[in-house]
Amino acid sequence: MGLLQGVLDYGAYKETFTRLADTYRPELDTIADEGVAEIEKSIPDYVRPHDPRYSGVVRTAVEYAIRHWFDMLIDPDLDSGETISFFRALGVGEAREARSMESWQSAARIGTRATIDYITRRNTERGEDLPGAVVGQLTNSVLVYIDILAEAVAAGHAEAGAREVGEFQGRRRRMLELLLDGGERAFKEVRELAAKTGWTLPQTVAVVAVHERDAEPARRPALPSEVLVGLHLAEPCLLVPDPGGPGRRRMLEHGLRGWFAALGPSVPLAEAARSQEWANRALDLARRGHLPDDDLVIAEEHLPTLFIVPHADLVERVAERRLGPLLELRPRQRRVLAETLLACLESGFNATEVAQRLHMHAQTIRYRVRQLEGLLGDEIYHPAQRLELHMVLHGWLALNPTHTDDPS
Numbered sequence: 001m002g003l004l005q006g007v008l009d010y011g012a013y014k015e016t017f018t019r020l021a022d023t024y025r026p027e028l029d030t031i032a033d034e035g036v037a038e039i040e041k042s043i044p045d046y047v048r049p050h051d052p053r054y055s056g057v058v059r060t061a062v063e064y065a066i067r068h069w070f071d072m073l074i075d076p077d078l079d080s081g082e083t084i085s086f087f088r089a090l091g092v093g094e095a096r097e098a099r100s101m102e103s104w105q106s107a108a109r110i111g112t113r114a115t116i117d118y119i120t121r122r123n124t125e126r127g128e129d130l131p132g133a134v135v136g137q138l139t140n141s142v143l144v145y146i147d148i149l150a151e152a153v154a155a156g157h158a159e160a161g162a163r164e165v166g167e168f169q170g171r172r173r174r175m176l177e178l179l180l181d182g183g184e185r186a187f188k189e190v191r192e193l194a195a196k197t198g199w200t201l202p203q204t205v206a207v208v209a210v211h212e213r214d215a216e217p218a219r220r221p222a223l224p225s226e227v228l229v230g231l232h233l234a235e236p237c238l239l240v241p242d243p244g245g246p247g248r249r250r251m252l253e254h255g256l257r258g259w260f261a262a263l264g265p266s267v268p269l270a271e272a273a274r275s276q277e278w279a280n281r282a283l284d285l286a287r288r289g290h291l292p293d294d295d296l297v298i299a300e301e302h303l304p305t306l307f308i309v310p311h312a313d314l315v316e317r318v319a320e321r322r323l324g325p326l327l328e329l330r331p332r333q334r335r336v337l338a339e340t341l342l343a344c345l346e347s348g349f350n351a352t353e354v355a356q357r358l359h360m361h362a363q364t365i366r367y368r369v370r371q372l373e374g375l376l377g378d379e380i381y382h383p384a385q386r387l388e389l390h391m392v393l394h395g396w397l398a399l400n401p402t403h404t405d406d407p408s
Contacts, residue, residue: 017073030061035111073379091156202241208280262297290398308395315395325375
């Protein structure tokens, strides 16, 4: 069934439609020239004086549309599949030229008006007086026809847009995979992909290992475009350029709500895999409850725990030797004293500083230190023992989460 059946009354006016088409088909070049001239005058995007090939595409489209309309005036059953395919492909080209559908729709309106104006003018010159019903049907047929072509162009435009987005995202995913794999040959391809995607190669990067917190899918991380997102990987992660830049940490904390997330150390771009390794370790410990996971976990802030916790059996043995009397206390009491001792070691036993850190009165800290002296003796002050004591406290606290069963 032809596109214009139901729009044109072929039974009553077929002879008139045929005569009109036969009259103006020989003038097709002139009609197309006027249409293109009006389009180029009104829409600068379609003017490329140094690219005659492009101007030829515009003219071909105008000529194609008008010729097919003339053909449909003669043949009510004419198949339009080839024409629809042509204008769908035109939509693909419009998308690749980064022009919106508004530009094409404006061009279509201008070209249509120019065609109708030409035919009206020439009819007047010839003394051709078409019945009002015929004029109405012809005008309506042009509008219906242009709408159909617009749908084909829009479909091609959307298809190309989706394809380009897919290709763009695919290049970014490939770039991330290559950076995590490492190697000089891979880095050469990274440079090529970066140029194609407009990604600026940074001096330093850090990897953020991520995992959904709940069974329900989390919303996609809301992060700037320079962050490469690899949620498709077996070990989902992000690659953050220039991680030491201002506002980077806040940006990650805000954009990764709903995710377990651990930030690896900042490394040169070619060593992204090292950052990923530490980020994965920190994420694993956070998910197992050995590191606080309320906010973004910064791997470098938990180095003792990252080194020690994987060796839990050794931690427990050293803890029994160094913290034996403390471990015999009730769960809550021993944890409170262990946390106090760790804070003291890191603050040089400055009671005021420890009190600020633990949010309590300095006198309370002094009381706890006397308890620790009574349990562990003066060794808590011994410089030679401090590193081992510091590390074992980190490990033991990570391996023994807070107890709430004993309020004392």
